[in-house]
Amino acid sequence: MFERESVIIREPKKLSFDYIPDKLPGREEQLNLLEMIFRPVIESGTSEYAFFTGSVGTGKTVTSKFFINELMRYSARHNIPMDYIFVNCRQKGTESGVLYQCLHHYDEGYPDRGFSPEEMLRALRSHIERSGKRVVIVMDEANILLKKGPVNLIYQLSRMSEESLNKQMSVSLILISQEYVIDRLDEASRSTFKKVNTIRFDRYSLNQLKEIVRYRAEESLVAGSYDDGIVNMIAEMASADGDARFALDLLDKAARTAEMRPDGKIIPEDVRQVGSLVFSVVNTAKLEELGRNELFALLAVSRAIKDKGYIRINDAEKTYHIVCEEYGEEPRKHTQFYQYVRDLMKQNLLSEAKDAESSKSMCVSLPDIPSKELSKRIEKILGDPQ
Secondary structure (H helix, E strand, C coil): CCCCCCCCECCHHHHCCCCCCCCCCCCHHHHHHHHHHHHHHHHHCCCCEEEEEECCCCCHHHHHHHHHHHHHHHHHHCCCCEEEEEEECCCCCCHHHHHHHHHHHHCCCCCCCCCCHHHHHHHHHHHHHHHCCEEEEEEECHHHHHHCCCHHHHHHHHCHHHHCCCCCCCEEEEEEECCCCHHHCCHHHHHHCCHHHEEEECCCCHHHHHHHHHHHHHHHECCCCCCHHHHHHHHHHHHCCCCHHHHHHHHHHHHHHHCCCCCCCCCHHHHHHHHHHHCCCCCHHHHHCCCHHHHHHHHHHHHHHCCCCCEEHHHHHHHHHHHHHHCCCCCCCHHHHHHHHHHHHHCCCCEECCCCCCCCCCEEECCCCCHHHHHHHHHHHHCCCC
16 A cells, blocks of 8 residues: 555645745736835835735735745845745734744744733844844735734734834735735725735636646646646636636646556546536536436437547537437437537536637537536436336
């Protein structure tokens, strides 16, 4: 057990959410804005501030870590004294918890209780002054902290440089939040996080997700263990929410599923199987609401598609005729079959394949469920054939 060599996953760490890649597809604009905002920190040691906002899976955290890595590399090359502190406010969701994390960066033996926030702030200021370094504090999931009320902490941190006797002291802040929470701050803090320093992270587009999945697959998987069809399929499944985390999770789990076979290939069924474990729009109740001919049409697609990412509607229709014959039903004409397919698409039980533009006829694909599993569910509802 555990002794079998991997035939697909070459570098598993590069499939992790914690991995910071060498480039961030789709987040070039945000990185350019960060460079503009924080250039004065490098050039003159001033304190700067930025606020990231966007939904889950839009790259906020990885962008902040990527930027910090670049900042530290540049500073090291040019002998600029620079440091950073990263705090997850979900894990350290109180004022004292955040301050303890910051102090622990300088003093691992600092006690986690027994000091007021005011005493901890004074201690933190003293550590930063003695370090002689310009510091960037990143507060991830800051909305968790601000919902609990300690907005004074943001104000105190943002004013720390101004209140220090050491005029060279520089403390910059990056707040990361799924929600726009700047309006929860006091007026003085709101003025610090100016509108121009708000960096928005929109949901990733389909093409951006393809680029992300392709790049991460190239970094982590054995060449030849996947193809563009797999990349496109994963990106399409994640494109509904524009969620890169979900896309990378699908890639990781599909690769691990494929590892169970000796052929060293990720196939579409692996992706569908993983998708059905995460979530599935195809449930038995939804299938039971369909008419028999819609079930026949869906069964035809699930049987015909097999290990392919998508199929032409003409091929599905041929299988539809076989299914109808098997169940002793008269198949409907092409126009009606086409309408069944359209209706199934409206219910998200089928989708038009977006990467089959080269085909002369419409192509369809299944949602997040293995074709064999879908066939079994439909056959159970239909009962025994005639």
